[in-house]
Amino acid sequence: MDEQFDRAFSQIAAQPGVKGVLCADSLGLCIKESGFAASRSSGFVTAISTLAQKLADSDSIYVNPIVTIETDKTTVLIQQHDGIVTAIYKSE
Amino acid sequence: VSTQSTGSILVIFFCSSSLPLLKMSPTPISVFLENLLRKVEGLEAIVLSDSGHPILSVPAESDISDSGTASTYCMVSEQANKLGLGKNKSLVVQIDQQIIVAFNESPIILSFIGTLNLNVGLILSMTDTLLAALKPIQEQFNQN
Numbered sequence: 001m002d003e004q005f006d007r008a009f010s011q012i013a014a015q016p017g018v019k020g021v022l023c024a025d026s027l028g029l030c031i032k033e034s035g036f037a038a039s040r041s042s043g044f045v046t047a048i049s050t051l052a053q054k055l056a057d058s059d060s061i062y063v064n065p066i067v068t069i070e071t072d073k074t075t076v077l078i079q080q081h082d083g084i085v086t087a088i089y090k091s092e
Numbered sequence: 093v094s095t096q097s098t099g100s101i102l103v104i105f106f107c108s109s110s111l112p113l114l115k116m117s118p119t120p121i122s123v124f125l126e127n128l129l130r131k132v133e134g135l136e137a138i139v140l141s142d143s144g145h146p147i148l149s150v151p152a153e154s155d156i157s158d159s160g161t162a163s164t165y166c167m168v169s170e171q172a173n174k175l176g177l178g179k180n181k182s183l184v185v186q187i188d189q190q191i192i193v194a195f196n197e198s199p200i201i202l203s204f205i206g207t208l209n210l211n212v213g214l215i216l217s218m219t220d221t222l223l224a225a226l227k228p229i230q231e232q233f234n235q236n
Contacts, residue, residue, distance in 0.1 A: 027191075028213025043213030050133050050211070 009034070012088065019074065020089040026080075036074070036089045045087045049080040121225070125150045134191075134210035142233055143199040161185060161192045162201040169196045182219055184212055195219065197226040200233060 013021045013034045020036030028046040030039035048067055057063040067078040077088045125138045129150055137156040140148040144163025165183055172180035183194045186208070193204040193215045202222060204215050 024213060026209070028211040028216075030213070040217050043211055043215070043217045047133060047211055047214050 017090050018088060019091050022087040024085045026083045037087060045078055046085050049078050049085045122148060122150055132211055132214055134206040135204060136207060137205045139203045141201045156205055161194055162203050165194050165196065165201055166198055169198055181223060182216065195222050195226065197223060197230040200226050200230045202226055
C-alpha cells in the first residue's frame with residue numbers, strides 16, 4: 001500500500017547532497033525518517049510549516065510556502081502538502 | 093490510544109505543597125505553562141493533577157477539563173508498566189473533539205488538552221524536559 005510512498009521517499013533520500021529526509025503528519029508525528037533527520041524533529045517541522053502558512057497568507061488555507069532554513073553546514077527545506085509535512089536536509 | 097514507555101536542564105520551584113485550584117499570583121511553573129500554551133498550535137489548556145484532582149490549571153479561568161483522563165490515567169499507567177516495556181511516560185488519547193496528551197510522574201499527571209489540530213509531536217518532543225520538571229513536584233507530594 002505504501003510502496004509508492006517508500007519509492008518516492010527513497011528516491012529523494014538518494015539524491016546527491018541530500019543528508020536526510022523527514023515526513024511528518026499534521027499532528028507533528030513522524031511518518032518516515034532517514035539519514036540525518038530525526039523523528040523528534042517532527043513536531044518542530046510541522047510547527048514551522050503551520051506558522052509559515054499563517055505568515056504567507058492568513059486568509060487562505062491553500063497556501064503552501066516552502067521554508068528554507070540555512071545554517072553553516074546544512075540547509076533544511078520544509079513544505080506542507082495535503083496534510084503531510086516534508087523536510088529535506090541538504091548539505092551546503 | 094497510544095502509550096509511550098521509556099533526564100534535564102529545567103529547574104522548577106514549587107511554592108506550596110497543597111494547592112487547591114484557585115487564582116494565585118503567578119508561580120514559575122504557571123508562567124512556564126502559560127508560555128507553552130501560547131507556543132503550541134491547537135493547545136487550549138494545561139492541567140496539573142494529583143491523583144486525578146486538578147491542582148493547577150492554565151489558563152486559570154478556563155472551564156476546559158480533561159474529561160477525567162488524569163484520574164483514569166493513574167490506573168492505566170499502573171497496568172501499562174506491567175507490559176514489560178519499561179516505565180510508562182506519556183499517553184495520547186482522542187476523545188470526541190479533543191486530543192489529550194498526559195505525562196505521568198504518578199501521582200502527578202500533567203495533561204495538555206487541545207483541539208484536533210493539536211501539535212502532538214511538539215509536546216511529545218518535550219517529554220524528558222517535562223518529566224524532569226515534574227520530579228520535584230512529585231517528591232514534594234510524596235513527602236506530605
